[in-house]
Amino acid sequence: MKNTQSELDAYERMKPGIITAAGFLGDDVRSLRDIIEADEEAMAQYGITFEHAADFLKFLKAAGQAGLGEPITVQSRYVVTVGDARGKLPCPWQDGLFHKNSVMVTDSKTDISIIYSDLSIHMLSVHHFCQGQGSPFRLNPEHLALLIK
Amino acid sequence: MAPLINPITLIFASIFTSNILLSNFLGMCSFISISKEWKSSLGLGLAVTFVLTITSAICWVVLYYIIIPLNIEYLSFIIFIIVIAAVVQILEMLIDRLSPALYLSLGIFLPLITVNCAILGAILFMQIRNYNFLQSIAFGFGSGTGWWLAIVLLAAIRERIEKNPVPAGLKGPGITMIVIGFMALAFMGFSGMIQVQ
Amino acid sequence: MNSFLIGPAVSAAITMVLALLITIIDKLVNNYGVVTIDINNGKKKLEVKGGSPLLLTLAGQGIFVPSACGGRGSCGACKVKVISDVGPHLPTELPYLSPDEVKQNVRLSCQIKVKKNIDIELPEVLFNVKKYKARVVSMRNVTYDIKEVLFELGNDVIQFAAGQYVQLVVPPYDKVKESVQRAYSMSSIPSDTRHVELLIRLVPGGIATTWVHTKLAVGMTVELIGPFGEFHVHDTPKTMICVAGGSGMAPFKSMLYDIAERNLYPDKEIWYFFGARTKKDMFYLDEMDALQKKLSRFHFVPALSEPQPDDKWQGETGIITDVLDRYIKEHIGKDNGLEGYLCGSPGMINACIKVMTAHGIRENEIYFDKFA
Numbered sequence: 001m002k003n004t005q006s007e008l009d010a011y012e013r014m015k016p017g018i019i020t021a022a023g024f025l026g027d028d029v030r031s032l033r034d035i036i037e038a039d040e041e042a043m044a045q046y047g048i049t050f051e052h053a054a055d056f057l058k059f060l061k062a063a064g065q066a067g068l069g070e071p072i073t074v075q076s077r078y079v080v081t082v083g084d085a086r087g088k089l090p091c092p093w094q095d096g097l098f099h100k101n102s103v104m105v106t107d108s109k110t111d112i113s114i115i116y117s118d119l120s121i122h123m124l125s126v127h128h129f130c131q132g133q134g135s136p137f138r139l140n141p142e143h144l145a146l147l148i149k
Numbered sequence: 150m151a152p153l154i155n156p157i158t159l160i161f162a163s164i165f166t167s168n169i170l171l172s173n174f175l176g177m178c179s180f181i182s183i184s185k186e187w188k189s190s191l192g193l194g195l196a197v198t199f200v201l202t203i204t205s206a207i208c209w210v211v212l213y214y215i216i217i218p219l220n221i222e223y224l225s226f227i228i229f230i231i232v233i234a235a236v237v238q239i240l241e242m243l244i245d246r247l248s249p250a251l252y253l254s255l256g257i258f259l260p261l262i263t264v265n266c267a268i269l270g271a272i273l274f275m276q277i278r279n280y281n282f283l284q285s286i287a288f289g290f291g292s293g294t295g296w297w298l299a300i301v302l303l304a305a306i307r308e309r310i311e312k313n314p315v316p317a318g319l320k321g322p323g324i325t326m327i328v329i330g331f332m333a334l335a336f337m338g339f340s341g342m343i344q345v346q
Numbered sequence: 347m348n349s350f351l352i353g354p355a356v357s358a359a360i361t362m363v364l365a366l367l368i369t370i371i372d373k374l375v376n377n378y379g380v381v382t383i384d385i386n387n388g389k390k391k392l393e394v395k396g397g398s399p400l401l402l403t404l405a406g407q408g409i410f411v412p413s414a415c416g417g418r419g420s421c422g423a424c425k426v427k428v429i430s431d432v433g434p435h436l437p438t439e440l441p442y443l444s445p446d447e448v449k450q451n452v453r454l455s456c457q458i459k460v461k462k463n464i465d466i467e468l469p470e471v472l473f474n475v476k477k478y479k480a481r482v483v484s485m486r487n488v489t490y491d492i493k494e495v496l497f498e499l500g501n502d503v504i505q506f507a508a509g510q511y512v513q514l515v516v517p518p519y520d521k522v523k524e525s526v527q528r529a530y531s532m533s534s535i536p537s538d539t540r541h542v543e544l545l546i547r548l549v550p551g552g553i554a555t556t557w558v559h560t561k562l563a564v565g566m567t568v569e570l571i572g573p574f575g576e577f578h579v580h581d582t583p584k585t586m587i588c589v590a591g592g593s594g595m596a597p598f599k600s601m602l603y604d605i606a607e608r609n610l611y612p613d614k615e616i617w618y619f620f621g622a623r624t625k626k627d628m629f630y631l632d633e634m635d636a637l638q639k640k641l642s643r644f645h646f647v648p649a650l651s652e653p654q655p656d657d658k659w660q661g662e663t664g665i666i667t668d669v670l671d672r673y674i675k676e677h678i679g680k681d682n683g684l685e686g687y688l689c690g691s692p693g694m695i696n697a698c699i700k701v702m703t704a705h706g707i708r709e710n711e712i713y714f715d716k717f718a
Contacts, residue, residue: 004321005182019420021522021553068666068694070591071623073652083549084691088422090441097441104550115550136551215360221353228357235364239371246375 003033006093013092014132024092024123026134039130039141046145053144054125057116061103078147079106089119093127105147112143151279156287159280163291166342169267170299171333176267180300181325183261190304194297196258198290200240201268204233205289208272209282229272237262267296302332384465385409387429390473396462400426400455409468410475410571412513416525417456426455429465433458471574478502478570480542485564488629491548492593493559494533496541497570503539504573506532508600509715512542512572516554519561528554529574531689531715533596535603542570547593577689577715579605584683584711585615589670589698591622594689595630597715601687602634606641616644617678621666624650625657647673667697674705686712 003011011032016023028035043050064080066072071081081104088097098119106113115137116124123129124139131138154162169175176197183193208229216225241259245252262268271292275285306328315324378396383403385392392407401417401424404410415421422442428451435443439454480497488494513527534543549555562568579586579601588598598618605611622628627650634646649662649669662669678684686702688695695714702712 016521017418017523021524021526022551023521065693066665067623067651068591068621068697069594069691070621070627070651070666082691082693084693088442090420102550102552211360215356219352219356220349221356224353224357228360231357231361231364235368238368242368242371242375 003031007032010092010094010127013094019089019092022136024129024135024137025132026136026138028132028134030132032129035130035132036128040128042141043128043144046141048141048145048148050125050128053139053148054121056144056148057103057121057124057139060105061118061121064103064105073108077107077109079108080104089117091119091122091127093123095126096122098122107147110146112146114139114143114147151281151284154284156283159284159287160291160294163288164295164298165336166339168295168299168336169271169292170296171329171336172340173270174333175270176265176296179261179265180296180303180329181322183258184300184304184307184325187301187304187308189258190300191297193258193261194293194300196262197265197267197296198293200233200237200259200262201271201293201296202286202290203240204236204268205272205275205285206282207236208232209275209280209285212276225276226269226273229269233268233272267292299332303328306332378461381460382463383407383460384463385468386470387465387467389470394460396460398460400453400458400460400464400466402456403460404455405477408476409472410477410513411455411468411472412529412574413456413527415456416515416527418524419454419457422454424455425452427451427467428453428458429467430463432461432464471576474505475572475574476502476504478504478542478572479567480570481567482562482564483541485562488545489627491559492629493546493548494543495546495558495562496534496543497568499540499542499570504542505539506536506573507578508532508536508604509577509579509597510573510575511577511597511715512544512570513574514544514554514558515569515571516557517568519557522553522557526553527571530593531575531577531596531600532573533599535600535607537604537607545593545596545599575715577687577713579611579687580685580713581611582683582685583611583613584685585617585678585680586687587670587674587678587684587702587707588616588618588687588689589666589694590618590620590689591666591694592627592690594694594715595620597689598687599630599633602637602641602644606637606644613682614643615679615682616641617647617673618645619647619649619666619670619673621649621651621669623652624654625659666694667701670698671701671705674701684711686714688712688714 013019014024060074060078060080061082063074064072064082067080067082069083071079074080082101084101089100090097098117101117102115103117104113104115116139117137120131120137120139130141163169170180179193184190211228211232212225216222216228237259271289275288280288307325310324310328376397380393381396383392383394394403394407399417401411401413411424411426413421413424419438425447432453435448435453436457439457442454443452478499480499482495483498484496486494509531511529511531513529516526516528518525530544530546532542533545534541546555546558548559577597590598602616602618605616628648631648638644638646647662647669649664649666650657650659651665653659653663684705684707686698686707688698699709699712703709
């Protein structure tokens with residue numbers, strides 16, 4: 001599948017050292033379109049929508065805020081830590097500026113652990129981008145499905 | 150022998166009757182990718198006109214005073230490309246120094262143009278059509294202006310299309326190609342009014 | 347000469363001539379000569395060679411404007427107010443500037459080039475800022491995710507006020523291709539001018555903290571730039587209420603040791619609330635205990651929000667804001683008035699400000715060091 005110009009541009013900005021030093025692609029060698037399509041298929045297969053997943057991540061973040069930077073248990077299942085860093089990050093698609101933060105969620109039921117930020121939520125809901133394989137901030141559709149269930 | 154065409158007529162001819170973009174389909178990649186908003190297409194078109202006028206003059210000199218006397222026409226492509234690249238570099242530096250305002254609107258597009266095939270295309274037309282010096286400049290300026298006109302028109306049309314429901318499969322480049330086809334048809338109406346060869 | 351050589355020779359010659367031309371024009375055009383940078387309306391004047399970005403030009407003169415990305419236009423930290431005209435804002439600057447800043451001609455100093463005489467405004471404290479070559483002399487895990495790192499500054503000395511921070515320069519490593527800078531509050535005592543101690547908590551996915559936790563080792567030399575920051579103890583008789591969690595401990599450790607060592611502000615009562623989730627997130631209990639014994643007007647209140655059964659926790663429990671609320675209500679004397687000192691995430695700071703203002707502490711007497 002051919003990538004659009006905006007995807008090619010976004011892909012360039014996702015490389016290490018442009019927006020974040022580690023980049024958004026991990027060690028994934030697929031093109032941006034291929035990554036997004038594979039994840040769209042996977043999400044459909046697990047029966048969750050991107051909006052639903054993004055809302056769920058927003059909910060965990062909001063609940064985790066109560067920990068005031070320290071870990072806190074949400075719904076007696078998820079251990080959530082919301083951390084903030086200095087500065088803001090632009091979206092690789094250049095449609096917004098997001099506060100630099102990290103939300104770490106560990107599910108005590110499945111032992112799945114994910115990390116995400118405001119930018120991750122935006123890219124997930126608007127661009128259907130879960131980040132490349134091997135990226136520390138990758139939101140694996142299977143993990144998202146297991147977390148939500 | 151240089152064709153018997155008045156440089157002024159040639160300017161109009163290369164803008165309308167043989168528009169380098171819509172009749173020869175040169176410079177398509179930037180034509181499609183930078184035509185999303187008319188402001189940036191205006192800057193890009195300006196840069197193309199500017200570079201095309203200057204490089205066609207320089208390349209004419211290089212062609213008739215170096216390449217032809219030394220009988221190395223088979224290398225003209227590579228020499229033209231080198232000259233274009235160097236001229237763009239120098240222009241970028243000069244504009245940055247002399248006019249920061251112009252650099253802001255035009256300078257960021259300059260590196261893009263180095264690889265624009267419309268530039269090389271126009272210079273090769275100048276070569277095969279045996280234009281003299283004045284005709285070359287006129288042709289370069291006219292082709293650039295024609296390209297500029299076409300990209301601004303396309304950008305204006307695309308901004309309107311943006312607000313209209315386009316079938317999903319045609320969104321983006323698809324509908325743009327169709328629009329370019331219509332524009333080419335419209336410009337075909339001018340053909341035959343002036344003979345360029 | 348063989349005719350087939352003429353072609354390559356001519357094209358090579360043309361290329362050379364053009365390259366030469368470019369070099370010459372570059373030298374002529376990009377030579378801006380010596381220009382003057384006027385800082386704070388004549389307070390300081392620098393004669394510098396023009397043509398480089400303002401951030402790098404100032405750094406070359408020993409003035410370090412804080413920057414987290416090191417000049418790549420991706421952090422938006424290196425803002426400087428420019429008074430003279432340096433042209434309109436660039437597209438690369440605008441995403442990081444608010445409309446108000448654009449109006450006041452605040453610029454990203456890494457994006458604007460010094461091409462002619464330029465007048466700028468800088469906070470005075472930046473003149474004290476230096477770049478240090480610092481050697482790691484000890485590293486200790488104070489919790490499973492917080493490291494206490496002690497740096498030795500060699501022959502240099504650092505003058506700082508307790509509560510200030512330094513920027514740690516992280517060199518490129520693994521997939522990270524460019525050096526980055528991150529700010530950390532100093533936890534060392536200001537009287538020890540030859541050392542700097544930092545508390546660095548591992549941020550998941552964080553570039554700098556990952557490097558500190560996996561690559562940094564005793565004996566390595568790194569660059570520190572500082573000191574920066576306005577966070578310090580205010581010399582009033584008011585009771586000082588400090589709240590922190592995690593690595594927010596750092597500035598308070600420095601302040602408390604400083605106060606204890608020199609017996610500063612002898613009338614000041616000090617309350618320090620430190621929140622963590624479980625016992626394994628809690629640290630420096632013994633150190634703070636010892637400090638309490640030494641300094642009778644200091645009261646340390648550690649609190650766990652989710653103590654585990656095997657923590658055998660005897661102290662306070664609950665979210666730190668609730669503990670704070672209870673203590674202000676029941677334990678802290680208000681005769682001298684209260685002032686707040688906070689260090690943590692914006693969420694934590696906002697929550698604490700809410701509690702403190704509800705108890706009548708004025709917002710301009712709550713001082714904080716936001717992580718963001």
